[in-house]
Amino acid sequence: MTTAERYAEFAAREAHGVSPLYERLSLAVATDAKLLTLLDTVPEGKRQPNLLYAVVRLLGGPVNDPEAFHDFTVGNWDRVAAQLRVRATQTNEPGRSAVLLPVLNGLPQPLALLEVGASAGLGLYPDRYSYRYGDQRLGAGGPVMECELTGTEPPSRLPEVVWRAGLDLNPLRVTDSDDMAWLDALIWPEHTHRRERLRAAVEIAAADPPTLVRGDLVDDLPALAAQAPAGATLVVFHTSVLYQVPEDRRRAFEDLVRTMPGHRISVEAPEVVPFPDLPPAPDDTLHNVVALDGVPLAWARGHGQALSWFGPR
Numbered sequence: 103m104t105t106a107e108r109y110a111e112f113a114a115r116e117a118h119g120v121s122p123l124y125e126r127l128s129l130a131v132a133t134d135a136k137l138l139t140l141l142d143t144v145p146e147g148k149r150q151p152n153l154l155y156a157v158v159r160l161l162g163g164p165v166n167d168p169e170a171f172h173d174f175t176v177g178n179w180d181r182v183a184a185q186l187r188v189r190a191t192q193t194n195e196p197g198r199s200a201v202l203l204p205v206l207n208g209l210p211q212p213l214a215l216l217e218v219g220a221s222a223g224l225g226l227y228p229d230r231y232s233y234r235y236g237d238q239r240l241g242a243g244g245p246v247m248e249c250e251l252t253g254t255e256p257p258s259r260l261p262e263v264v265w266r267a268g269l270d271l272n273p274l275r276v277t278d279s280d281d282m283a284w285l286d287a288l289i290w291p292e293h294t295h296r297r298e299r300l301r302a303a304v305e306i307a308a309a310d311p312p313t314l315v316r317g318d319l320v321d322d323l324p325a326l327a328a329q330a331p332a333g334a335t336l337v338v339f340h341t342s343v344l345y346q347v348p349e350d351r352r353r354a355f356e357d358l359v360r361t362m363p364g365h366r367i368s369v370e371a372p373e374v375v376p377f378p379d380l381p382p383a384p385d386d387t388l389h390n391v392v393a394l395d396g397v398p399l400a401w402a403r404g405h406g407q408a409l410s411w412f413g414p415r
Contacts, residue, residue: 137172137175156189156288160284161182195225201406204400204409222282228260240259245298250407253411269326323355338366342371
């Protein structure tokens with residue numbers, strides 16, 4: 103896929119109906135010869151729209167007007183390119199807990215959670231958040247995760263979590279203002295509700311910080327998993343992470359995690375973690391596949407805003 107095609111697809115499948123600003127901006131970048139030429143000078147994995155837009159926002163540039171965005175990005179390309187090379191899309195969306203909850207609740211309690219690609223670890227607190235599935239609410243504290251759920255009944259309880267840890271090549275700290283500024287920049291500009299949700303989740307994590315380890319998802323996973331307490335069900339999970347991992351390391355991770363005790367929950371795009379004979383997605387927008395131990399269960403939207411269950415209940 104060319105860089106232009108990537109931006110056009112982002113506009114059509116991810117931003118359309120979700121972020122008018124990013125839809126318009128992506129369509130403009132897809133036909134902007136100067137920007138496309140500059141983007142093609144950085145590694146392919148660093149050309150993605152979310153990363154570019156977040157870097158420009160972090161540097162104080164505009165994303166609400168394509169012409170102003172062009173002028174800022176071209177005029178500050180050395181700074182933009184330097185940030186693209188060292189940053190990653192570590193979107194730490196606590197709303198994704200809403201698509202994990204139905205799976206977590208079906209596992210033997212209590213749970214020991216280990217998130218691969220944990221960013222700041224905000225996905226490690228599904229028991230501390232509240233949820234609303236349609237007109238049904240679960241939980242009384244923390245930010246409320248809204249999720250449109252079809253195909254199964256909403257969860258009736260919160261999971262019991264007795265241990266939580268995360269593994270990341272570059273873990274972010276909820277107590278570090280620069281790290282939190284990066285997470286804020288990754289939230290799409292119109293998404294005030296997500297920004298408020300992020301800040302509320304940060305408060306929860308700051309009050310009881312998780313164990314976050316800087317490390318590789320293959321080399322360092324077994325040692326961290328070994329720290330989980332006896333008597334708890336180990337759950338290794340990852341959401342929208344493996345697309346950033348080279349294919350050979352992705353295969354090595356798959357081989358490793360199959361040998362580990364406990365369970366694995368993956369929430370990844372179907373071209374990243376493929377499954378045969380998947381039912382059609384609910385629509386043409388980007389959906390991830392929620393799977394437990396290699397068995398696909400549901401389609402999920404990227405920020406946890408919808409879950410369409412098709413697997414065994």
